């Protein structure tokens with residue numbers, strides 16, 4: 001006789017789920033036992049449910065498919081929250097099984113009692129209690145369809161006693177719909193978009209993660225309109241490569257001429273972006289294209305909103321556009337972009353290649369060099385975001401994943417765990433801050449337990465560097481940011497992970513190469529300079545003053561890696577672009 005838990009596992013199998021991340025425990029045990037009896041689904045023991053949720057988020061992000069995590073009642077549930085917020089805000093399909101205290105005890109302040117239907121409301125599209133066997137398997141399917149259909153988290157709350165009950169209905173073989181259809185823009189909106197694009201003298205395109213799968217279309221549009229193309233951090237991996245119109249990134253970590261190009265164009269087109277920093281947007285003469293109607297006009301007032309997938313919309317509008325002959329705006333922005341990158345390099349007077357402690361930017365540049373062409377990088381919130389934005393070179397095959405919307409620390413290692421489970425043979429590199437690594441340090445044990453060949457590159461500056469920068473920029477003396485040095489290589493070795501500690505710049509290349517070639521898990525503990533801080537390009541005078549007051553030693557600006565070569569190549573191509 002199958003149980004409610006069996007049915008749940010059956011539906012997961014039908015949805016193509018092959019693993020569930022979590023920690024076992026009381027109310028969750030019937031579910032875990034059903035997984036034990038199912039050949040096609042593995043139970044992945046993590047050390048903290050938070051890491052399980054992050055791992056599921058990363059798996060969903062790299063595969064585009066549903067991923068699942070689970071936590072037992074009370075504290076097991078509350079641990080899940082951080083990773084679920086990350087998944088939900090990132091719009092990736094994750095189902096969380098949150099087991100609950102016995103039904104008869106709900107509302108009595110029972111041991112470990114929380115109210116999961118309330119707890120998870122804000123980080124899910126769907127969060128429902130399974131209080132009777134008769135609700136299954138339907139609720140499992142409804143939850144899955146919410147996660148996939150709406151893009152985000154669904155939570156099924158199930159008391160252990162309900163999971164244990166005999167199933168009342170057959171499970172059936174109804175396979176959940178696991179692929180979303182494209183959103184086609186209404187014809188009227190396409191016509192208006194074409195009219196505005198034709199009427200504007202100069203147009204800049206600003207791209208977010210929604211341009212995934214639309215590289216060709218965006219390039220065709222930029223070519224036809226002679227448009228500079230800027231991007232957000234999340235858009236970078238999808239649009240910066242093979243892009244002769246690239247003018248860099250906007251936002252706090254931005255660089256290049258993106259800010260100028262977005263502000264100086266007659267018309268700004270937001271493509272698949274929900275870029276949250278409205279102060280970086282011109283707030284005028286803007287049109288927006290997005291598959292999610294709720295995002296239209298959320299960050300800026302719009303002259304026109306178009307509801308559609310970016311690729312579908314651009315394919316529809318391209319035949320209606322008249323090519324722009326005057327490319328002077330594009331050329332000016334490409335030159336400005338190159339100059340902006342050169343200026344940063346010029347301002348960056350210190351020799352960083354032979355500095356001790358190691359300059360993190362020097363290490364990041366080498367990491368970019370030695371990493372595989374199809375590597376998956378997971379990036380900790382903190383300065384690693386800056387190094388990734390500036391030094392990792394996208395090529396259409398690499399992936400760069402971070403907690404870019406929720407902005408949680410400690411995401412990189414558990415994200416790497418999920419990415420590596422999804423692609424066991426791909427190189428997966430966790431760019432970890434020492435603060436981030438320390439926060440979920442136990443996950444080294446998860447890596448070791450499952451012999452995941454994850455490579456953990458720790459930028460160990462004995463400091464919460466990003467916050468140190470924030471304090472300096474605010475004119476505050478840094479406080480609570482620095483801590484005693486920790487030898488993470490020794491910790492990793494004790495956990496059974498191959499580890500190298502690197503203190504001298506001349507050892508970086510060999511050390512990283514050795515770690516990347518190591519067949520199993522490996523950690524590289526890079527002892528880096530806590531004062532190597534980067535500044536965003538659009539800091540105000542007051543911020544600079546505060547900055548200067550607080551620390552004269554800090555770096556004004558930052559390196560740009562291979563981007564300068566790319567920008568120079570684009571500028572060299574200007575005469576070719578001008579040819580009829």
Ligand SMILES: Cc1ncc(C[n+]2csc(CCOP(=O)(O)OP(=O)(O)O)c2C)c(N)n1
Pocket residue numbers: 380381382383384407408409432433434435436437459461463464465466467
């Ligand atoms: C869970 C959580 N706590 C606090 C913060 C605030 N915060 C953002 S970055 C950061 C420091 C990160 O330090 P580390 O991982 O050592 O990286 P670094 O910036 O030094 O490279 C902190 C405390 C956060 N984003 N998330």
